[in-house]
Amino acid sequence: MNNLPKAFDDFSEARRNSFIKVKDYKDEGEHIVGIFCTFTPIEVIYAAGAHPISLCGMSDETIPDAERDLPKNLCPLIKSSYGFALTDKCPFTYFSDIIVGETTCDGKKKMYEYLNQIKPMHVMQLPQATDREHALSVWKNEIIILKERLEEEFNVKITDDDLKKAIKKCNEERIALKELYSLSKICPPPITGMELHTVLHGASFTFDKDEQNKKIMDMVEQLKEEHANGVRKVEEDAPRILITGCPMGGVADKLIPIIESNGAVVVCYENCSGIKEKSRLVDETKDPVEAIAEKYLNVGCSVMAPNDNRIELMSELIDEYKVDGVIDVILQACHTYNVETRRIKEFVTEEKDIPYMSIETDYSQADEGQLKTRVAAFIEML
Amino acid sequence: MYYAGVDIGSTAAKTALFENDKLIDAFVVPTGWSSIETANTIKEKIISKGIKEEEMKVVATGYGRVSVPYAHKTITEITCHGKGAAYLTGEDCTVIDIGGQDTKVITVENGMIVDFLMNDKCSAGTGRFLEIMANTLGVDIDTLCDLAETGGDISISSMCTVFAESEVISLIGRGEKKEDIAYAIVDSIISKVASLCNKHSEGTNYYLTGGLCECDYIVRSLSEKLKSPVKTNPMARYAGAIGAGVLAQKIK
Ligand code: SF4
Numbered sequence A: 001m002n003n004l005p006k007a008f009d010d011f012s013e014a015r016r017n018s019f020i021k022v023k024d025y026k027d028e029g030e031h032i033v034g035i036f037c038t039f040t041p042i043e044v045i046y047a048a049g050a051h052p053i054s055l056c057g058m059s060d061e062t063i064p065d066a067e068r069d070l071p072k073n074l075c076p077l078i079k080s081s082y083g084f085a086l087t088d089k090c091p092f093t094y095f096s097d098i099i100v101g102e103t104t105c106d107g108k109k110k111m112y113e114y115l116n117q118i119k120p121m122h123v124m125q126l127p128q129a130t131d132r133e134h135a136l137s138v139w140k141n142e143i144i145i146l147k148e149r150l151e152e153e154f155n156v157k158i159t160d161d162d163l164k165k166a167i168k169k170c171n172e173e174r175i176a177l178k179e180l181y182s183l184s185k186i187c188p189p190p191i192t193g194m195e196l197h198t199v200l201h202g203a204s205f206t207f208d209k210d211e212q213n214k215k216i217m218d219m220v221e222q223l224k225e226e227h228a229n230g231v232r233k234v235e236e237d238a239p240r241i242l243i244t245g246c247p248m249g250g251v252a253d254k255l256i257p258i259i260e261s262n263g264a265v266v267v268c269y270e271n272c273s274g275i276k277e278k279s280r281l282v283d284e285t286k287d288p289v290e291a292i293a294e295k296y297l298n299v300g301c302s303v304m305a306p307n308d309n310r311i312e313l314m315s316e317l318i319d320e321y322k323v324d325g326v327i328d329v330i331l332q333a334c335h336t337y338n339v340e341t342r343r344i345k346e347f348v349t350e351e352k353d354i355p356y357m358s359i360e361t362d363y364s365q366a367d368e369g370q371l372k373t374r375v376a377a378f379i380e381m382l
Numbered sequence B: 001m002y003y004a005g006v007d008i009g010s011t012a013a014k015t016a017l018f019e020n021d022k023l024i025d026a027f028v029v030p031t032g033w034s035s036i037e038t039a040n041t042i043k044e045k046i047i048s049k050g051i052k053e054e055e056m057k058v059v060a061t062g063y064g065r066v067s068v069p070y071a072h073k074t075i076t077e078i079t080c081h082g083k084g085a086a087y088l089t090g091e092d093c094t095v096i097d098i099g100g101q102d103t104k105v106i107t108v109e110n111g112m113i114v115d116f117l118m119n120d121k122c123s124a125g126t127g128r129f130l131e132i133m134a135n136t137l138g139v140d141i142d143t144l145c146d147l148a149e150t151g152g153d154i155s156i157s158s159m160c161t162v163f164a165e166s167e168v169i170s171l172i173g174r175g176e177k178k179e180d181i182a183y184a185i186v187d188s189i190i191s192k193v194a195s196l197c198n199k200h201s202e203g204t205n206y207y208l209t210g211g212l213c214e215c216d217y218i219v220r221s222l223s224e225k226l227k228s229p230v231k232t233n234p235m236a237r238y239a240g241a242i243g244a245g246v247l248a249q250k251i252k
């Protein structure tokens, strides 16, 4: 029986459903750890017996509140996240026992100073680059400090065994999700970019990962079957787009439909709301702290300078997903990604020899008309 | 067969008519309050030339492109301006289109659009900016350009149209010469356009399209700012419509 529509709905409802779940957990005395970023080693949180949940602000609803404390020309993700904490409008933030952040971009790390006045916070100090030998040992130490902080907060002892179990669990989720997003390598993809986003995004808000993995594997089977039976959701010749840049949870509903209604299809999300972190596993054969440190230090985010890991991952993805054009999504006032557009443009157009476009946008609808024209023109060019 | 390119811009609606692959006519009407009405006026004009609706394919472009009910296809003004410029020059070029609402820089290679850049939300550096400033000075755009040619020496520092307008008002209040203020206005828009060009890439063979192409002074000062000759052609204001007409020939 085809229950794909319902399966997609489950993922688009995941965030809302988890609101109730999070309260149940709290009532049962379990712990919630709020996180903001792909650098957060969630394995350590699981190993402490707690539940990690993403707090990234994705709506402009709380931005005016945040702007009382924060400057206007700051990235909407930072303002929105802070606004949710300030106004108690996000149940995840509200129920978090502690929030873990990292010294990534300047805006975020300074915002954490204020967030710390509202909620208990733990800020990990992230190295600025990966190329010094000490970067890895610094990050390893930070992971140990996080481990100790969680042990103290939740009054538990985290053993190597706990860490190894958590690593295995997280890898299982990564593998399941990879089965799904890899389907877009097929031409035409059996899944639209919007559907793919819904699942990847929903997965950052679910708690029961075993159930989630099962749902995803079912979904993969059904999508394969549909495809084999000749069902085509996407035109054979639809230009294949890779999206890179800032986390796009807050602009996905605006942007993806514009791309896909103009006849193209998003086959890959290289960003943090996509597969940036999910595409690499944590080595299960190594010392767990070492393995975790290694994996997260190598996330290809623009806060690292230089950021060769992003180029490396993009290079693989562009080939594997037979990408026809790259769209770099920059949230307004995100300096690191914005500065990096030049390098990405050169890499994409010169080394990969395909068209590239960057767009700077925010959570409002104000630029929708202009985005439509720009995206349509880009797709006409492909 | 006839092919029509209809480019509904924010202030002017341009039409280019082809008989097979030959450009036979081009005309402009002002865009009124309603884009649909403007589109219908255009249709009547075409029909009055003895062309039947059934023997014509239409591509609509420009910001009002969705309001042309009889269009067979809509294509963005970016693609159409690029194609139109390629038709007019017949060579690789970097198209600069100063439109009423936005300004774009488009790279054309072998008749294909390979890259483009558009200004942000803001109206500085667009035709709208010139229009507002000309209004403030109480002249039309052509006169503004003529005045600018003999002026010099002052500049407007605000990038934002609203602030620039009050700057112009205070310059008038201070008794500055109209010519000098006009010079400052044109200089401001040209600098903004040039910086968009520089951001885009190292342009070669610049080609100006849009309503300002007939203003010699604009073309000259843009060449100076870019340190590279800017070409244009009186037909270049129809580039979007011509490009749309060229693309209409591909409709089956
Ligand atoms: S883009 Fe960088 S800072 Fe932002 S969530 Fe991803 S890894 Fe963290």
Ligand code: SF4
Residues within 6 Å of the ligand: A075, A076, A077, A078, A104, A105, A106, A107, A108, A246, A247, A303, A331, A333, A334, A335, A336, A337
């Ligand atoms: S999008 Fe950019 S500015 Fe915003 S939080 Fe991420 S790295 Fe920082």
